[in-house]
Amino acid sequence: MIEALAQMRRHPAALWVAVVLVAAALLVLPFVLASVGTAWVRITNLAILFIFLSLGLNIVVGFAGLLDLGYIAFYAVGAYTYALLASPHFGLHLPFWIILPIGAALACLFGVLLGAPTLKLRGDYLAIVTLGFGEIVRIFLNNLSQPVNLTNGPQGVTLIDPFTIGHFSFARGETFLGLTFSGPIKYYYLLMLVLLAVIVINVRLEDSRIGRAWIAIREDEVAAQAMGINTRNIKLLAFAMGASFGGIAGGMFSAMQGFISPESFVLVESIMVVSMVVLGGMGNIGGVVIGALLLSFVPEVLRYTVEPVQRAVFGRMLIEPEVIRMLLFGLALVLMMLYRPAGIWPSKTRKREFAEQD
Amino acid sequence: MEIFLQQMINGLTLGSVYAIVALGYTMVYGIIQLINFAHGEVVMIGAMIALSVISALAGAHTGLAPVLIVLAGAACAIPVCMGVGYAMERVAYRPLRGAPRLAPLITAIGISIILQNVALMIWSRAPISFPQVMANPVFEVGGAHISAVQIAIILTSIAMMGGLTVLVYRTRLGIAMRATSENHQIAGLMGINVNKVIAFTFIVGAGLGAVAGVMVGTYYGVAHYTMGALLGMKAFAAAVLGGIGNLAGAMLGGILLGVVEALGAGYIGELTDLCRYPWLADMLAENCAQNQHFILFGSNYQDVFAFFVLIAVLVFRPSGLLGERVGDRA
DSSP: OHHHHHHHHHOHHHHHHHHHHHHHHHHHHHHHHHHHOHHHHHHHHHHHHHHHHHHHHIIIIIISOOOOSOHHHHHHHHHHHHHHHEETTTTEEOOHHHHHHHHHHHHHHHHHHHHHHHTTSOHHHHHHHHHHHHHHHHHHHHHTTSSSOSSOGGGOBOSOOOOEETTEESSSOEEETTEEEOHHHHHHHHHHHHHHHHHHHHHHHHHSHHHHHHHHHHHOHHHHHHTTOOHHHHHHHHHHHHHHHHHHHHHHHHHHHSOBOGGGGOHHHHHHHHHHHHHHOTTOHHHHHHHHHHHHHHHHHHHHHHHHHHHHHHSSOOSOHHHHHHHHHHHHHHHHHHHOTTOSSOOHHHHHHHHOOO | OHHHHHHHHHHHHHHHHHHHHHHHHHHHHHHHOOOOTTHHHHHHHHHHHHHHHHHHHHHTTOOOOHHHHHHHHHHHHHHHHHHHHHHHIIIIIGGGTTSOTHHHHHHHHHHHHHHHHHHHHHHOSSOEEOOOOSOOOEEEETTEEEEHHHHHHHHHHHHHHHHHHHHHHHSHHHHHHHHHHHOHHHHHHTTOOHHHHHHHHHHHHHHHHHHHHHHHHHHHSEEOTTHHHHHHHHHHHHHHHHOTTOHHHHHHHHHHHHHHHHHHHHHHHHHTBGGGSHHHHHHTHHHHHHHSOOBSSOGGGGGGHHHHHHHHHHHHOTTTTTOOOOOOOO
16 A cells, blocks of 8 residues: 555656545545445444544644653543533533634643643653553543532533524425535535544645644654753643644544533543554554544444454353454554554664664 | 541551552553553452352352352462463463563553453343341441451551562562662573563562452452452552552552542542632522532542542552652653
8 A cells, every 4th residue: 555655756747647536535435325324334434533543643643752641631622612612501602613722722732731831851750650641531520510410420511503604404304406505515525624634634734833733742752852952841732732633533522422521531442542643653644544434343243243243252241242353452552562662664764773672 | 527537547448458459550560661451350350250159159158158258269269360370371471571662551541442342241240249148246436437358458458568568578589689680680680580570560469459459349349250350450640659660559549549538538528518618609699599519520430530640640649659760751
């Protein structure tokens, strides 16, 4: 695949044809999926959200080399911000273009608050502190229904407004030019647009002065400092930026689902996003996208295959698909680190770094 | 005052468990500068095995003395956990010893997911409860209550700490461990089998973890496949509080954290009851008249304290209470 891409770069015409083909495929995809079942469109939408999240985490883990194990907390902050400002819970119904930036800013603030004390320490402290932070956010979400009902506790927030622009609602199905655009399909196109923007931002970031500073810090912090990089601020920036991506993704999740509860923001989700980044290839945007797609779809496929296969072979369910999924995640993390530490599709610098073991 | 004494007793009990788990973190960290993320899961496995064995023996009416049954549970849990600890080191950490720091950290997460789900497969989702094998007499001290199990936990952990101190400071193996933690290469040149010493450190840490697992299981009366994560995080906070890599620090940190947590849980409701503060009570007059209380944070926030302790230590004294050195490289 990488070779194929490299070859294409030498033939611009072939590249354009490929781009047009991929774009056409992505445009048609939701209708193909919808013909199999609307559930698959929803699954695809969630997968796109996870790509989104992994790209955000990739800034922190992949570019800057800081392991964040509580990333889902920022997603939760974004999701709850949206849910509380656009639902009957407080009777507020602000439009999404106001809430999403608020959510991103809040998540960013949390990121800075968490990062400031820990970023000057070694990376593994950061890992544990972020892990703890993720749990704390969940505990607060669960308990902040007393004495003032802020989050509605474990029941979560329901009836969250979908995205609307004027009278155009993303939740309503519509027929246009003889095609039925259901709610999920509309969200699919919106998410694709946003994803494109996010990917462009990430690619541009990687080649920017800031991106190079991140990579320099990851490779050798002391050397980076000697080159005049303010390592603490640049690390903080990575953390804040990753957090705000998480916040935006959270807001979109809220609007798409219409319902959120603390259950959606457990530790396992954080670990899943980390696995996506690690598996795909830390620091390489293409790799991360592939990692996120793999880990979003494989569990769904497992869900539909593991049960019938087990019933056919053993006559009953021996191992739940959820357990198999998690075991695969765990194994994938260990095996990847042992045999292919730079990921499925590694970034060049990262590969070099993992290759030279002293 | 009675609440204070009671919470002190509870805190000491909990703290001795944290201390034992924290020792596992700190020993491994001291020797190879790795946070063994999966240590909490080892504790969980210890608790699960011990409770299963105890239930089986108690259900079989063997006529064994209750204390023997509990000891049998521990005797089964310890070797299994030691095996898990050794396997973990051998498979996931040893091959990565020279690799960038992120790599072993990620395998550690992988290992802990695997252990959790293996436990889920073996013991299912439902929590295992501890059978009532023995009477748990409760003694009264100055108005507060202390149970036999609590006394046993505190005494056992003191014994474990003493034993570990003797092992590290009075035996040849202990000298080898300390030498290895100073410098792997030079320790190797002195004729120490570094790999063996590191493996041994993991085994001892896991053994301690197993004992801690039995203690938590007996204390709370239940074990669950997810219990390791939070316990592990708290114990890590305790290790950092005491100064990671420092044995005495882990013990001190564990006990302090247990006491802070228990006292915090005991008093936070009272302290954040806004009706107690006259200038706020006026504002909330209606609420206060109706419910008597306006508690901002109740004892359900108990699990949050460890985290704030961790952050506070990292901000104000990153080397911990007793630690001297702290790495600053990512």
